[in-house]
Amino acid sequence: MYNFEFVSKKKRVPIKKDLIAILNQVQDIVRKDFTFRYDFVGSDKRNMVTYDFKSNIGFDFDVNIEVNDEDNSFSAKEIKIKLINALNKIARKYGYDFAEDSTRVITIKVKDKENSKILHSCDFAIVNNYVDEDGYHRQEYIYFNKKQNSYYWQEQSGGYYMLPEKAEWIEENEYQKELRNLYLDKKKKNFSGKHSRTLYAESVHEICQKYGYYD
Numbered sequence: 671m672y673n674f675e676f677v678s679k680k681k682r683v684p685i686k687k688d689l690i691a692i693l694n695q696v697q698d699i700v701r702k703d704f705t706f707r708y709d710f711v712g713s714d715k716r717n718m719v720t721y722d723f724k725s726n727i728g729f730d731f732d733v734n735i736e737v738n739d740e741d742n743s744f745s746a747k748e749i750k751i752k753l754i755n756a757l758n759k760i761a762r763k764y765g766y767d768f769a770e771d772s773t774r775v776i777t778i779k780v781k782d783k784e785n786s787k788i789l790h791s792c793d794f795a796i797v798n799n800y801v802d803e804d805g806y807h808r809q810e811y812i813y814f815n816k817k818q819n820s821y822y823w824q825e826q827s828g829g830y831y832m833l834p835e836k837a838e839w840i841e842e843n844e845y846q847k848e849l850r851n852l853y854l855d856k857k858k859k860n861f862s863g864k865h866s867r868t869l870y871a872e873s874v875h876e877i878c879q880k881y882g883y884y885d
Contacts, residue, residue: 672857672858673722674720674721674722674857675721675854676719676720677719677721682714682719685790686710692764692766693733693735695760696753696756696757699759700752700753700756703744703752704742704744705738705739706735706736706737707736708733708735709733709734709736710731711733711734712866713732713867716849718870720853728779728780728789730866731790732793732795732865732867732870733792733794734797735795735796736796737749746812746821746823747820747821749812750771750796750812753776753794753796754771757769757776757778766780771814773816774814774865775794775795776796777792778791793866795812795867796811797809808825811823811826812824836874836878837849839883840874840877840878843881852873852876852877857869
């Protein structure tokens with residue numbers, strides 16, 4: 671069992687300011703190719719960022735990056751590689767290591783190398799929100815297939831849809847404390863290495879399912 675606790679807003683704010691500065695500079699670098707908007711998502715908005723004080727795993731942020739240009743002609747691979755290259759130019763000035771390319775996200779980390787410890791990190795998912803032919807809101811993200819060394823847009827699983835609306839409904843109906851407890855419990859039992867954004871989405875979905883949001 672891990673020993674996760676919630677991180678105070680006071681501790682998070684200066685790091686979030688640095689991440690915003692990094693993202694703004696990355697926007698400037700890639701502007702000649704495409705523009706994008708970004709949103710901090712998941713646990714940060716609900717004051718539910720966690721860390722394990724007994725392990726070498728620091729706390730993390732989750733950010734969605736959405737390319738704005740409808741006429742964007744770059745492939746999924748080109749978009750992700752351009753963003754990784756831009757992050758590597760900027761993030762290191764703020765103490766982050768080189769960006770890591772995983773299946774769903776790009777991750778940057780601040781490491782205490784002397785003590786083999788991650789102090790904090792940020793996961794960037796590149797997403798595209800759209801409305802399908804039936805009028806439903808959908809989201810896809812850039813998926814990196816490591817075995818095939820290929821990149822492509824993949825449909826987001828159902829649990830990720832309308833997360834802000836679901837979280838708002840949970841708060842309005844006073845289930846926030848239960849959500850926090852469930853999320854913290856999932857973090858403590860996360861032996862499979864799931865990302866925080868996945869555990870948060872699962873927690874929101876389970877609370878909504880339990881109390882009739884989908885009825």
